[in-house]
Amino acid sequence: MTSPYEHHDYDVLIIGAGGAGLRAAIEAKQRGLRVAIITKSLLGKAHTVMAEGGMAAAMGNVYAEDNWQVHFRDTMRGGKMLNNYRMAELHAKESPERVLELEQWGALFDRTKDGKILQRDFGGHRYARLAHVGDRTGLELIRTLQQKVVSMGTDVFMECKVLRLVHDENGAIAGCVAYWRPTGEFVTFAAKTVILATGGVGKSWKFTSNSWESTGDGHAMALWAGAQLIDMECIQFHPTGMVWPLSVRGLLVTEGVRGDGGVLRNSEGQRFMFNYVADMFRAETAESEEEGDRWYDDHTAGRRPPELLPRDEVARAINTEVKAGRGSPHGGVYLDIASRRSAEFIRRRLPSMYHQFMELAGVDITREAMEIGPTCHYIMGGVKVDADTAATSVPGLYAAGEVAGGMHGANRLGGNSLSDLVVFGRRAGMSAADYIESGAGPTGFDLAEVQLAVKDALAPFENENGENPYDVQRDLQEMMQANVGIIRTGSEIDFAINALGEFAERVRNLSVKGGRAYNPGWNLATDLPSMISVSRCTALGAANRKESRGGHTRDDFPKADPEYGKFNFAHQMTNGSFDSEIRTERSALLAMPDELAQLLEEAK
Amino acid sequence: MANVTMRVWRGDAGGGDFESYTLEQNEGEVVLDVIHRIQATDAPDLACRWNCKAGKCGSCSAEINGKPSLMCMTRVDELPEGPITVAPMRTFPIIRDLVTDVSFNYAMAAKVPALLPPPMPEGGYTMFQEDVARGQEFRKCIECFLCQDVCHVIRDHEDNKAHYAGPRFFIRYAELEMHPLDTNDRRDLVREEMGLGYCNITKCCTEVCPEHIKITDNAIIPLKERVVDAQYDPVAWLGRKIRRRTKRSADEAAVQPAP
Incomplete structure (x- = not known):
């Protein structure tokens, strides 16, 4: 085959340059393979940089009692047992090593008094477990990996947007077709393996902590390529996003504020979280403010305060308080650390939060409480992968990081994402290398798929009277926020499923103004098909899961149903078109070995 | 609230000029918010870089009223009254509009x-x-x-x-x-x-x-x-x-x- 466009040839092609993609690249590059990374943005700008609080790893530097077994247990309970147990096990076992290796590459974590990596408390983690750098841990992670990748001479294609994966004639992955954002020219990549590391989907909701990049490209491309998506109804609404000014609504406020002593209050000044402790967590949660306060200094002197319950619990509680009329003036609740810690402590531990509130909201968090509310933050669901190899069901296709599903079950614990990126990024890189070394690989490159993608991408230029992509995106965000948001109900979900059909038609009828060179309107037009495909899976999963669990709450089925705890909903497309039919089926959870099941049974 | 007028440099390597956009001003907005509203309405092809919108990724650099700044961290209500000038970084070659080749x-x-x-x-x-x-x-x-x-x-x-x-x-x-x-x-x-x-x-x-x-x-x-x-x-x-x-x-x- 001869591609009619600029063409490149690699062994391992990695789509996405966040933590997972960069870590995968390092691993594959160390195996002597030809590796390239493609990113929609500049290198070093991926969403990983937004992660604030830290990366969870049971290193035991602060509490020697901590170990992988406890971390595994916390992760599974936080995920409401919907997790792929093997992923949670590998993650808990391997994350300490992944943190230490970052130090060999130049990371500078905050230290304990005896010169080890300091670890901080976060929701759902039994012990102080998050390695961190103030509240900019994601920046440290991405910069460290970026510098390592660059020092190894890895090829990075920046501001290059992948449109679609390309197969060979047998259905194995053979590469992808993309376009250069600065010029609008198309480019094709042949590759023996492709690793998806494209992050999340949050941009389909109105209030989100996610950037423009989080449009679910990898989720959608996997779906179109024949892979399965699981748990797409499980979306994490982070309890603490900014609510004012409106223009920054949704912007993340790190859980580190609560880990470091911040508490939640309603308009009556009450620490309402004490009223929202679910049975599952009662035995390990403080009963009084005094008990919770003792815990910060010594975890054996009291139980953890309820503000540090897993994120799904806290987000629902805030939602309920606001609905009951006990919210703040701008529709959130108060997050107060000013009255509990010294100004000096706050500025040292939470410098970027201090900065963010001071400059964007004119609020001095060392003197006043913050107004916060839930914001769409993370998707637990993603491409179904094999835990050990990160392999999807499509030969040659791997997925790691947020785009992969299973690791976090129905709800992710804070701090488990950064460690997920490096644990499974590395595994994806290793497996891709193994696949290539075994002699496997594509036997061709389907140019028809390339031509189809190019034709679809250019269609909005031919259409003179279609819609502005920005209008469609705004309506989609409002529709998803209203109908498949933090609290869901059957009729609204059904409405969303129908509406998404109409949105697909609108996406078929877009018009783009201007030329192809660095045209954000056109770029959005190429993002929208992904957003539609992924949102459809979310809505279908939400309709099928007739219970409440983790990041999926149904008003009409408010309790968890043990029957639904036995399987994921898996989605697969009948053909590769973004609006083609989606088949949703039950996919049984992996059976857990007895010794791990035991860990979950054991007394607190 | 009052209106805000933004003079945005539009063009490419071949040359360009400032174009004025006047919009209603919203409370608490930063310069990037106004740019986004211009994109969503008048000029969907207005090129600018951004990612986090929280001062953490360093994508939305520009020269605002002549001063190199992040668009996402510059509050409109803290700039002097009158039109706001937004130009690309001068030290780097232009790609398009506010996007430069870094x-x-x-x-x-x-x-x-x-x-x-x-x-x-x-x-x-x-x-x-x-x-x-x-x-x-x-x-x-x-x-x-x-x-x-x-x-x-x-x-x-x-x-x-x-x-x-x-x-x-x-x-x-x-x-x-x-x-x-x-x-x-x-x-x-x-x-x-x-x-x-x-x-x-x-x-x-x-x-x-x-x-x-x-x-x-x-x-x-x-x-x-x-x-x-x-x-x-x-x-x-x-x-x-x-x-x-x-x-x-x-x-x-x-x-x-x-x-």
Whole structure:
């Protein structure tokens, strides 16, 4: 085959340059393979940089009692047992090593008094477990990996947007077709393996902590390529996003504020979280403010305060308080650390939060409480992968990081994402290398798929009277926020499923103004098909899961149903078109070995 | 609320001009919000970079009323009344509208010899907070390249780009130089090939840094001292000759693979 466009040839092609993609690249590059990374943005700008609080790893530097077994247990309970147990096990076992290796590459974590990596408390983690750098841990992670990748001479294609994966004639992955954002020219990549590391989907909701990049490209491309998506109804609404000014609504406020002593209050000044402790967590949660306060200094002197319950619990509680009329003036609740810690402590531990509130909201968090509310933050669901190899069901296709599903079950614990990126990024890189070394690989490159993608991408230029992509995106965000948001109900979900059909038609009828060179309107037009495909899976999963669990709450089925705890909903497309039919089926959870099941049974 | 008028530079490498957009002003908005509203309505093809919209990724750099700034951290209500001018960074070649070709910075990043630590002991390295604090200040850098944009050595003299790394990379070299684990010696490289001597400490870079890194005082001046010491101090010179070398020369460092 001869591609009619600029063409490149690699062994391992990695789509996405966040933590997972960069870590995968390092691993594959160390195996002597030809590796390239493609990113929609500049290198070093991926969403990983937004992660604030830290990366969870049971290193035991602060509490020697901590170990992988406890971390595994916390992760599974936080995920409401919907997790792929093997992923949670590998993650808990391997994350300490992944943190230490970052130090060999130049990371500078905050230290304990005896010169080890300091670890901080976060929701759902039994012990102080998050390695961190103030509240900019994601920046440290991405910069460290970026510098390592660059020092190894890895090829990075920046501001290059992948449109679609390309197969060979047998259905194995053979590469992808993309376009250069600065010029609008198309480019094709042949590759023996492709690793998806494209992050999340949050941009389909109105209030989100996610950037423009989080449009679910990898989720959608996997779906179109024949892979399965699981748990797409499980979306994490982070309890603490900014609510004012409106223009920054949704912007993340790190859980580190609560880990470091911040508490939640309603308009009556009450620490309402004490009223929202679910049975599952009662035995390990403080009963009084005094008990919770003792815990910060010594975890054996009291139980953890309820503000540090897993994120799904806290987000629902805030939602309920606001609905009951006990919210703040701008529709959130108060997050107060000013009255509990010294100004000096706050500025040292939470410098970027201090900065963010001071400059964007004119609020001095060392003197006043913050107004916060839930914001769409993370998707637990993603491409179904094999835990050990990160392999999807499509030969040659791997997925790691947020785009992969299973690791976090129905709800992710804070701090488990950064460690997920490096644990499974590395595994994806290793497996891709193994696949290539075994002699496997594509036997061709389907140019028809390339031509189809190019034709679809250019269609909005031919259409003179279609819609502005920005209008469609705004309506989609409002529709998803209203109908498949933090609290869901059957009729609204059904409405969303129908509406998404109409949105697909609108996406078929877009018009783009201007030329192809660095045209954000056109770029959005190429993002929208992904957003539609992924949102459809979310809505279908939400309709099928007739219970409440983790990041999926149904008003009409408010309790968890043990029957639904036995399987994921898996989605697969009948053909590769973004609006083609989606088949949703039950996919049984992996059976857990007895010794791990035991860990979950054991007394607190 | 009142209206806001924004004069945005539109064009490409072939040339361009400012175009005015007048919109209703919303409470608490930053410049990037207004740009986004222009994109969503009048000009969907208006090119600008952005990602996090929270001052953490350093994508939305521009010159606002002539001052290099992040669009996402500049409140409209804190700018003087009257039209707001938004132009691309001047030091880098234009791609389109507010988007510039910043590949110079990535080329400089590729020239930095990697950290070279000793083998890691069982259980990890021991480093104390006071040892890592200096490097942590420089690692706050979000690579917005505003310091590069404002630096007159390359802003006014395109030719200097061939042999001048710029403030962003001086803090990177300073960070590595002060890193508790590093055994590479980049001092000759910084002096001979990265053009540290061109910097005459006008502190413009420090002034525009959105992370408030004291680029000049804490990185460039100490780096200049170390580089000069290495070259001229006879005691240090003799010491390097007779002591067991823990630091490698720049040439060796450049080819030494990282662990």
